[in-house]
Amino acid sequence: MLLAKIYVTLKPGVLDPQGEAVMGGLKAMGYEGVTAVRVGKYLEVQLDMKDRQEAGRQVEEMCRRLLANPVIEQYRYTLEEPAAPFTNETP
Amino acid sequence: MLLAKIYVTLKPGVLDPQGEAVMGGLKAMGYEGVTAVRVGKYLEVQLDMKDRQEAGRQVEEMCRRLLANPVIEQYRYTLEEPAAPFTNETP
Numbered sequence: 001m002l003l004a005k006i007y008v009t010l011k012p013g014v015l016d017p018q019g020e021a022v023m024g025g026l027k028a029m030g031y032e033g034v035t036a037v038r039v040g041k042y043l044e045v046q047l048d049m050k051d052r053q054e055a056g057r058q059v060e061e062m063c064r065r066l067l068a069n070p071v072i073e074q075y076r077y078t079l080e081e082p083a084a085p086f087t088n089e090t091p
Numbered sequence: 092m093l094l095a096k097i098y099v100t101l102k103p104g105v106l107d108p109q110g111e112a113v114m115g116g117l118k119a120m121g122y123e124g125v126t127a128v129r130v131g132k133y134l135e136v137q138l139d140m141k142d143r144q145e146a147g148r149q150v151e152e153m154c155r156r157l158l159a160n161p162v163i164e165q166y167r168y169t170l171e172e173p174a175a176p177f178t179n180e181t182p
Binding site for chain 1: 117
């Protein structure tokens with residue numbers, strides 16, 4: 001079992017209205033030290049695979065094809081052994 | 092200048108319809124090895140502060156008050172020196 005932790009963020013220079021809204025909220029709440037906020041996605045994909053190289057190849061492809069929009073987003077990921085496997089279901 | 096990298100995820104056991112939709116999509120695309128997907132948020136908050144302890148206290152509070160819903164979400168964060176400061180603006 002392998003766990004891919006995937007971080008999808010907007011490319012530098014792409015306007016981030018969600019980040020601006022969060023920054024506005026934080027400043028309105030009194031956090032004056034905040035100078036910029038960027039908002040991205042974080043995904044955990046659990047793979048029933050042992051071959052790290054093949055898993056990496058597939059995760060890379062998933063990012064390009066579905067999880068990120070390569071025009072405006074960049075992505076990075078790590079592959080690790082999950083501490084405890086999880087499911088999408090309620091326990 | 093400090094950069095807080097914040098990861099907000101659903102607590103274990105909380106149903107994740109977005110994760111299920113992504114898993115359905117990945118399986119439909121032929122990625123048979125995928126056994127579970129969880130979707131969360133990733134935020135980068137840049138702070139014009141030097142005191143790491145005070146920054147950590149503020150980030151913790153931001154998470155509790157605005158960035159995460161403590162009823163269904165959990166969060167973790169790291170604080171580091173940014174490689175290159177960023178803005179919300181287009182260059």
